[in-house]
Amino acid sequence: MSCVRISFLRTEGFRLSAIYAAAFALSVLAMGAVVMVIVDQAFRDQILQSSRADIAAVQHGYANKGMEEAQEVVEQLMAAPGASDFLLLQRNGKALAGNLPPMPAQAGAVSLERPGHDILGAGAHLAPGIYIFSGSDLSRIHAARKRLIQAMLWLLGAALVLAALGGALVSRSFLRRTDAMASACRAIMDGDMRARIPVRGSGDELDRLAGAINAMLDRISALMENLRQVTSDIAHDLRTPVTHLRSRLERADREGATAAEHRQALQAAIAKTDDILAQFAALLRIAQIEGGERRAGFVAVGLGPLLLHMRELFGAVAEEAGHHLGVVIRQDATIRGDRELLIQLFSNLIENAILHTPAGCRIALTLDVQDGRAIASVRDDGPGVPREEHEKLFRRLYRREASRTRPGYGLGLSLVAAIVELHGAKVEIVELPMPGLCVKLTFPA
Amino acid sequence: MEDDAEMAGHIVHALGQHGHCVDVSHDGEQGLSQAAGGGHAALIVDRMLPKLDGLSLVQALRAGGNRTPVLFLTTLGGLNDRVEGLEAGGDDYLVKPFAFAELIARVNAITRRAMQEGAEPTRLRCADLEMDLIRRTVIRAGKPVELQHQEFRLLEYLLRNAGRVVTRSMLLEHVWDLHFNPRTNIVETHLSRLRSKIDRGHAVELIHTQRGMGYVLRAD
Numbered sequence: 001m002s003c004v005r006i007s008f009l010r011t012e013g014f015r016l017s018a019i020y021a022a023a024f025a026l027s028v029l030a031m032g033a034v035v036m037v038i039v040d041q042a043f044r045d046q047i048l049q050s051s052r053a054d055i056a057a058v059q060h061g062y063a064n065k066g067m068e069e070a071q072e073v074v075e076q077l078m079a080a081p082g083a084s085d086f087l088l089l090q091r092n093g094k095a096l097a098g099n100l101p102p103m104p105a106q107a108g109a110v111s112l113e114r115p116g117h118d119i120l121g122a123g124a125h126l127a128p129g130i131y132i133f134s135g136s137d138l139s140r141i142h143a144a145r146k147r148l149i150q151a152m153l154w155l156l157g158a159a160l161v162l163a164a165l166g167g168a169l170v171s172r173s174f175l176r177r178t179d180a181m182a183s184a185c186r187a188i189m190d191g192d193m194r195a196r197i198p199v200r201g202s203g204d205e206l207d208r209l210a211g212a213i214n215a216m217l218d219r220i221s222a223l224m225e226n227l228r229q230v231t232s233d234i235a236h237d238l239r240t241p242v243t244h245l246r247s248r249l250e251r252a253d254r255e256g257a258t259a260a261e262h263r264q265a266l267q268a269a270i271a272k273t274d275d276i277l278a279q280f281a282a283l284l285r286i287a288q289i290e291g292g293e294r295r296a297g298f299v300a301v302g303l304g305p306l307l308l309h310m311r312e313l314f315g316a317v318a319e320e321a322g323h324h325l326g327v328v329i330r331q332d333a334t335i336r337g338d339r340e341l342l343i344q345l346f347s348n349l350i351e352n353a354i355l356h357t358p359a360g361c362r363i364a365l366t367l368d369v370q371d372g373r374a375i376a377s378v379r380d381d382g383p384g385v386p387r388e389e390h391e392k393l394f395r396r397l398y399r400r401e402a403s404r405t406r407p408g409y410g411l412g413l414s415l416v417a418a419i420v421e422l423h424g425a426k427v428e429i430v431e432l433p434m435p436g437l438c439v440k441l442t443f444p445a
Numbered sequence: 446m447e448d449d450a451e452m453a454g455h456i457v458h459a460l461g462q463h464g465h466c467v468d469v470s471h472d473g474e475q476g477l478s479q480a481a482g483g484g485h486a487a488l489i490v491d492r493m494l495p496k497l498d499g500l501s502l503v504q505a506l507r508a509g510g511n512r513t514p515v516l517f518l519t520t521l522g523g524l525n526d527r528v529e530g531l532e533a534g535g536d537d538y539l540v541k542p543f544a545f546a547e548l549i550a551r552v553n554a555i556t557r558r559a560m561q562e563g564a565e566p567t568r569l570r571c572a573d574l575e576m577d578l579i580r581r582t583v584i585r586a587g588k589p590v591e592l593q594h595q596e597f598r599l600l601e602y603l604l605r606n607a608g609r610v611v612t613r614s615m616l617l618e619h620v621w622d623l624h625f626n627p628r629t630n631i632v633e634t635h636l637s638r639l640r641s642k643i644d645r646g647h648a649v650e651l652i653h654t655q656r657g658m659g660y661v662l663r664a665d
Contacts, residue, residue, distance in 0.1 A: 270544075277542060278626055285625075293525070312595050313621055317634045344625050351628045412628070 017167020024159045032152040036145060043144065044120060047136040048109055051122040054084060054134035062126045070126060071097045077134075084136050085119055091129035098133075105131035177206050181213070193221045223291065230287040237283075238276055245272045282415065289418040294338050301339050303374055303443075304332035307365045310346045314354070322359030323380075325350070328366045333374030335443045337423050345419040348412045349378040349439050357382030361436075372445040377430070379438035390429040446476035446499065447491045447518070452541075456489065459545040460552065473497025480506055480513065486556045489548075490535070491518045492526060500533045507534035514555035516548075527624065546612065546658040553609045569604035572664030574643065574651055576604055585643055595621070596639045603652065603662040612659035636660060 054077055062070035067090070074086050074097040086098035095102050103112070105123065110133065112119040121135020180198050187195035196217060197210040252265030288294075311327045318325035346365070353363045361382045368375050385393065394417040420427040420441060430438040447453040448471050457467045468485070470476035473494040480488055480502075488506075490499040497505075503515050517538040519526040530538045536555040539548060569576040573586045581597060583590045592600060599620050603611065613632050617623040621631070636652065644650045653661050 274544075281540075297525075297528075312593075313623075313631060314629070316595075316638055317629045317631050320630075320634050340622075340624055343623065347623070347625070347627055354629055 014167055014171045017163055017170060020167065021160050021163030024163055025156055028152060028156050028159060032148065036148055039144060039148065040141060043141045047120050047138075048122055051084060051120075051134040051136065054086070055122055055124045055132055058088070058132050058134075059124065059126055062130070067096070067130070070130075070132070074098060074132070084121065084134050087131075087133040089129075089131040089133075100133065100135075103133070110135065174206075177210075181210065188217065193217075193224065226287060226290050230283055234280065234283055238280060241272060241276045241279070245269060245276070248272070286415050286418045289341065289415070289422050292422060294341065294422060298336045298338060300334050301337045301342055302332065302334045303342075303367050303376055304329045306339070306342060307346070307367055307376070310343070310350060310365060314347070314350045318350075318354050318363060321354050323354055323357070323361050323363055325363045326365070328364060330366070330368040333367060333369050333443070335374050335423070337443075338419075341419045341422065345416055345441075346376075346378065348416050352412060353378060353380040353382070353437070374443040375440065376443070377438055377440045379430075379432070379436055381434065381436040384432075384435050384437045385429070387431070393429065394427070446470045446473065446480075446489070446494055446502070448472060448494050449491075455545070456548065459548060463549050465552070471495075473499065473502045477502050477505055481509060481511060483511070483513070485513050487552050488513050488515045489518060489552065490515055492530070493520065500529060503530075503533045503535055514558065516551055516555055518543075544612075546610070547614065550610045550612045550615060550659060554606055554611065554615065557606065557609060569601065569607075571604055571607045571651060571662055572649065574604075576601060583643075586647060590642050592639070592642060595635060596642065599635055599639055600643065603660065607662045610655050610659045610661045615659070 057077065058070050058073045061073040071088060074088050077083060078086055078097075078099065085100050087095060087100040087103065088097040089102060089105060090096045093102060100119075105125065107123050107125060110121055110123050112121075112135065118138040119135040120138055121133055123131060123133040125131055177198075177200075184195045184197045196214045199207050199210045199214070201207065248265065249269055252262060252269075307327050307329065311325055315325050350363065350365070353361070357363075357380050361380050363378070363380045366377045366379070394413045416439075417427060424444045426442045428440050428442075430440045432438050447456060447469065450471065453469050453471070457469060460467050465486075468479055470479050474496045476490070476494065477497060488503075490503060492499040494502065499517060503517075506513070506515075514536045515534065517526070517530040517535045519530065519538055519540050526540075527538050536558065537551050539551055567578050569578065575584045576582075577584075578601070583592055583597070583600065599616065602616065602620050614626070616632050616636075617627070623631075640650075640652045644652060649664060651662050651664060653663065655661055
């Protein structure tokens with residue numbers, strides 16, 4: 001339980017709502033202070049104004065009919081409901097009228113401080129020695145101030161409660177979602193690579209974060225799957241040739257009679273070892289290409305010149321095998337890619353066409369642009385491949401029954417698929433009306 | 446410089462058989478100080494060495510003005526190793542595991558290249574075969590020989606390494622810039638075409654096949 005509370009107090013939501021509540025309280029206090037000052041000032045102005053009006057009335061009476069009239073006016077004013085406090089002093093300093101005790105005569109605004117009875121008012125000399133003061137008790141101001149403060153405190157309390165409630169709500173939903181993330185991560189650490197962080201679909205920051213993490217997890221599992229695949233391929237596929245190699249060496253050791261026989265066995269073993277290593281290298285290369293690190297070194301590659309270069313490389317080889325290798329460039333295209341790997345890609349396709357067709361075939365490399373996409377193809381007019389095998393062709397280590405005795409390790413087309421994938425391109429086998437095989441590559445625009 | 450003692454032993458033995466004298470270092474720091482001491486015709490540097498990796502070692506050497514040719518040994522499948530190695534100042538690279546004939550041929554090629562450095566020749570010659578690198582013409586026994594672009598490059602490489610064995614993969618890499626092992630006999634085909642143009646009808650054959658090793662251009 002205490003653990004839960006601590007984790008709640010530590011959440012970003014709680015911290016934010018605490019900051020929010022504090023800011024709200026401060027602003028309520030500041031506003032209250034300003035209101036109080038303004039109200040206070042307004043009350044004081046009002047008191048002084050009515051005091052001055054009272055004094056003016058008394059002054060008027062004194063000017064017209066003398067001291068007695070002044071005394072009369074004061075008494076009248078005092079009799080009115082909610083009247084002010086008065087003091088009228090005559091020359092000898094004695095109070096002539098009013099409810100206040102005598103005090104030093106002081107003209108203008110005067111504030112008198114008595115215990116429990118503060119008075120604000122104005123004083124004036126009617127004539128030398130004759131002084132009139134009119135003032136009001138400040139207790140009304142004090143009462144108003146007290147009510148204001150009370151209202152402010154209620155407001156403050158309500159604001160704090162609301163902020164705390166809102167904060168708790170926000171942090172709880174925040175906490176629930178981060179907890180979901182944490183538990184997904186824990187599930188993955190515990191070995192469930194398929195666990196993913198729930199996405200609410202609201203598209204907020206946490207959703208975006210969850211989406212990014214999920215995409216990263218997808219990528220990591222793809223890489224791991226790839227690695228697992230390579231490992232098991234290597235284990236499966238290298239075990240057989242290594243076993244053969246071992247038996248062969250053992251047999252040579254046991255039965256080989258002459259030095260020439262031994263030498264022959266050794267040479268065969270070296271050749272076999274080279275085969276195994278080449279296969280191993282090809283598997284690793286595929287895995288590395290699938291890893292995608294080569295993408296960082298992409299440059300602009302002109303496909304037209306590249307295809308012409310391929311013909312220069314393989315034209316003679318094709319001719320030796322009785323084929324004809326031609327290039328048709330309908331429209332040149334430049335893509336971003338890895339030239340070395342693209343050369344390997346086309347080499348693989350061309351070599352397949354040369355090695356898997358009977359003599360006398362025509363092999364054509366074509367290049368065109370459709371909808372802004374470069375489309376290259378390698379086609380031959382040989383016997384082709386049955387439709388049901390098309391999809392399997394790009395599978396790792398898949399070798400057609402017919403080609404098992406020919407050179408190659410069944411990795412050529414999966415290497416092609418990996419290079420194609422690295423370039424964001426698409427590879428497919430296209431059905432042709434005439435016999436033959438056509439491998440079509442569509443590069444991204 | 447090779448940290449695998451068994452591998453180092455094999456390399457020393459193979460180079461020794463071909464008359465080379467070899468110093469061995471088993472880590473990068475020792476290798477750097479030995480190499481910086483000078484007096485080597487070529488350095489064979491493994492990419493992965495304890496204490497100081499091969500790449501940094503060669504960078505440090507080159508930064509110090511040492512121009513001794515370097516052959517990098519890299520592990521299987523390192524796609525970017527070649528480019529990185531050449532950028533760091535290496536002259537050639539070889540992927541482990543390799544045939545020793547391959548190692549010997551490449552060491553010979555880089556030492557030879559280093560000796561010729563400076564004056565870039567405009568003509569290459571072997572017996573009565575002459576290549577003009579500027580006009581891009583070839584003459585055998587006074588008669589011009591018509592070569593296609595790829596054949597010209599192949600012959601140029603053979604002439605630059607005249608008298609020394611070049612392997613199939615050296616040709617693939619340096620003539621055709623192919624960094625994988627093709628399944629078709631691309632090297633053999635181009636070579637036999639070149640051979641028919643250069644050697645056919647002449648008493649002395651210049652292009653020879655060394656079984657199990659590679660090819661050599663020489664006039665004996």
